[in-house]
Amino acid sequence: MASAAQRRIKSISYAKYGYLFILPFFIVYFFFQLWPLINTFILSFQDNKTGDFIGFDNFKTILAGAGGRAARNVSKSFYKSFGNTVLLWCGNFIPQIALSLSLAVWFTEANLKIPGKGFFKIVMYLPNIITAASVAVLFLQLCGEAVNTPGSLNLLLSKLGIVKHDTVSDKYDTIKFITGTAQARGVVMFIQTWLWFGNTMIMLMSGIQGINPSLFEAASIDGATSGQVFRKITLPLLSPIMAYTLVTSMIGGLQMFDIPYLYHKDPNNVNKDLKTVAVYIYEYFHDQTDPKMGYAGAASVILFIITLILGCIAFYLTRDKDEIAKKKQRKKAAQQLKQQNKQFGGLSL
Amino acid sequence: MSKMKAVYGEDKGSYTAKLRTKSMILTIWFIFLTIVCLLPMYILIINATRSSTEIANGISFIPGTNLFKNIKKLFGDVNYNTVFNVWIGYRNSFFITAFSTIFTVFFSAMTAYGIHVYDFKLKEISYTVILLVMMVPMQVTSAGFVAFMLKLKLTDTYWPLILPAIAAPAVVYFMRSYMKSSFPLDIVEAARIDGCSEFRTFVSIAIPMMKPAIAVQAIFAFIASWNNFYTPNMILISSKFKQKTLPMMISAVQASDKFTDYGAIYLAIALSILPIVIIYIILSKFIIAGVALGGVKE
Numbered sequence A: 001m002a003s004a005a006q007r008r009i010k011s012i013s014y015a016k017y018g019y020l021f022i023l024p025f026f027i028v029y030f031f032f033q034l035w036p037l038i039n040t041f042i043l044s045f046q047d048n049k050t051g052d053f054i055g056f057d058n059f060k061t062i063l064a065g066a067g068g069r070a071a072r073n074v075s076k077s078f079y080k081s082f083g084n085t086v087l088l089w090c091g092n093f094i095p096q097i098a099l100s101l102s103l104a105v106w107f108t109e110a111n112l113k114i115p116g117k118g119f120f121k122i123v124m125y126l127p128n129i130i131t132a133a134s135v136a137v138l139f140l141q142l143c144g145e146a147v148n149t150p151g152s153l154n155l156l157l158s159k160l161g162i163v164k165h166d167t168v169s170d171k172y173d174t175i176k177f178i179t180g181t182a183q184a185r186g187v188v189m190f191i192q193t194w195l196w197f198g199n200t201m202i203m204l205m206s207g208i209q210g211i212n213p214s215l216f217e218a219a220s221i222d223g224a225t226s227g228q229v230f231r232k233i234t235l236p237l238l239s240p241i242m243a244y245t246l247v248t249s250m251i252g253g254l255q256m257f258d259i260p261y262l263y264h265k266d267p268n269n270v271n272k273d274l275k276t277v278a279v280y281i282y283e284y285f286h287d288q289t290d291p292k293m294g295y296a297g298a299a300s301v302i303l304f305i306i307t308l309i310l311g312c313i314a315f316y317l318t319r320d321k322d323e324i325a326k327k328k329q330r331k332k333a334a335q336q337l338k339q340q341n342k343q344f345g346g347l348s349l
Numbered sequence B: 001m002s003k004m005k006a007v008y009g010e011d012k013g014s015y016t017a018k019l020r021t022k023s024m025i026l027t028i029w030f031i032f033l034t035i036v037c038l039l040p041m042y043i044l045i046i047n048a049t050r051s052s053t054e055i056a057n058g059i060s061f062i063p064g065t066n067l068f069k070n071i072k073k074l075f076g077d078v079n080y081n082t083v084f085n086v087w088i089g090y091r092n093s094f095f096i097t098a099f100s101t102i103f104t105v106f107f108s109a110m111t112a113y114g115i116h117v118y119d120f121k122l123k124e125i126s127y128t129v130i131l132l133v134m135m136v137p138m139q140v141t142s143a144g145f146v147a148f149m150l151k152l153k154l155t156d157t158y159w160p161l162i163l164p165a166i167a168a169p170a171v172v173y174f175m176r177s178y179m180k181s182s183f184p185l186d187i188v189e190a191a192r193i194d195g196c197s198e199f200r201t202f203v204s205i206a207i208p209m210m211k212p213a214i215a216v217q218a219i220f221a222f223i224a225s226w227n228n229f230y231t232p233n234m235i236l237i238s239s240k241f242k243q244k245t246l247p248m249m250i251s252a253v254q255a256s257d258k259f260t261d262y263g264a265i266y267l268a269i270a271l272s273i274l275p276i277v278i279i280y281i282i283l284s285k286f287i288i289a290g291v292a293l294g295g296v297k298e
Helices: A004-011 A015-044 A057-064 A068-108 A117-129 A132-142 A152-159 A181-209 A213-221 A226-254 A258-262 A277-286 A293-317 A321-343 B002-048 B052-057 B067-076 B086-117 B123-133 B138-152 B159-166 B169-182 B186-193 B198-209 B211-227 B230-235 B246-255 B262-295
Strands: none
Touching: A015 A293, A015 B086, A015 B123, A015 B138, A015 B159, A057 A068, A057 A293, A068 A117, A068 A181, A068 A226, A068 A277, A068 B002, A117 A181, A117 B002, A117 B262, A132 A152, A132 A181, A132 A258, A132 B002, A132 B246, A132 B262, A181 A226, A181 A258, A181 B002, A181 B262, A213 A226, A226 A293, A258 A277, A258 B246, A277 A293, A277 B138, A277 B230, A293 B138, B002 B262, B052 B262, B067 B262, B086 B123, B086 B159, B086 B169, B086 B198, B086 B211, B086 B246, B086 B262, B123 B169, B138 B230, B159 B230, B169 B211, B186 B198, B198 B211, B211 B262, B230 B246, B246 B262
């Protein structure tokens, strides 16, 4: 029973309002994200100084070190920073996922009586919201390694008898948490894990809560142990979310910047064992005296391609399976109809 | 009967006992993790109240008496207040964060509304584009971004820090999913019949209805913008003291060689994280619920 007014409204086209509403987004997106992205691609084909078009030379320099000693250093530094990124990411993701997954399972297990679950969750998520720059500087202070005035961590270890304290000269045999290669990497991995495990835990928890509870009930009636429930029910049904977490964490890992960039003692140079790809790019385009936009652009393009591949994987893993199945069915039905029509010489019967 | 009791009773008893021991061990493990999470911040607060020599000589778990001296040094001493001024940091960070948060939620809601409510030719394509660009990280576009801003002479201004907030693909995606589940199109039609203009329908009907989604996204946008170190650091190239955001101030503390008093350094770090921790304590329930929402992938 459409009234006259309703009919009139139906006949008006509101399409222009649709465009109007999404216009600001796309204008800003074009100017501040899409054009910069295109510009990055353009830069990657230009010379660092003159801005002339030089084809793939920047890529050749970065990936193969073609063109002299300086170019070899650029390339070496790129591979080193790429290796650092992968290493730091692995060292943070493996403990993080182990910790988050076990915590998520324990938190959602109904028959365990653990007081203050809400409180634990809030505390474990807390590091994630703290300014990463502040965290880096805080850990730099806590991990201080000066022999006369060590940081709190070395003092704590000396109290536990791990770090030796020479009472005569009042010097500590400190562990080099900042300048030591493995130690500094270990601290950064710890910080990253510390920052992110709460976030991953909550994501996985909501995933586990989304699993049909009757499955767990059936398993417990059949006398499954919690280990069996985990292996046979939780893990398989959680795998899409786990895969999604993995890929988004990888993409996030490629962007790792704040902590590796700030965690060093030398005021002018980033610790070369912590230099990630993001820091590598940043240093090239941010250099005040001699910016190397071409190298920065080319490295960004490489990073973009890696991210794109990872993003496609994430998209594939989280796609709506039912929707796709339905689409396939519809396609099939349409095809069958076509064939049927052909059988009768295109005549619809 | 007795046989059954012998079998089931015992079993049940041992089962409960097992659960109890497991719960206890897990509680201890959780308490340990809580300590690990809070210890760095606890030491930070304690050290902010102690003098430099006290900090260098040993670790302590009880507050010292030097807080006011540290405050005096941080705010009064020229060597310190020319490197780190918490008020300027708060002001600049708050200015940028407030505007970008408002822009993010308002324009994302608007874009999601446009895509959800209206039928137009490019509807599906534009939504697909938004989904595709969700994953492109800032770090990839930053070289081109800085080069472009240098050309426009917008570096050292706040425009490139605030305006890009209008285009937040992930927030649009979230708002659209929210609208799909809880914004019936009949309401729009009813408003039209009553003679409400399209924009007013959005502002006075859609926005109030989307309050929960807007609140969650506003919190996350606020935190992300407040903590952002990368973008301000690359855009504010000449890093004028008056323009610095809070994370930039903290990085200046790290780079400065005059900032030598440990108590003052700890106090500066503590002041830099104080606002966000207070916000977190007040809103923690919403934040945790919001994170959990992000994990639900249907």
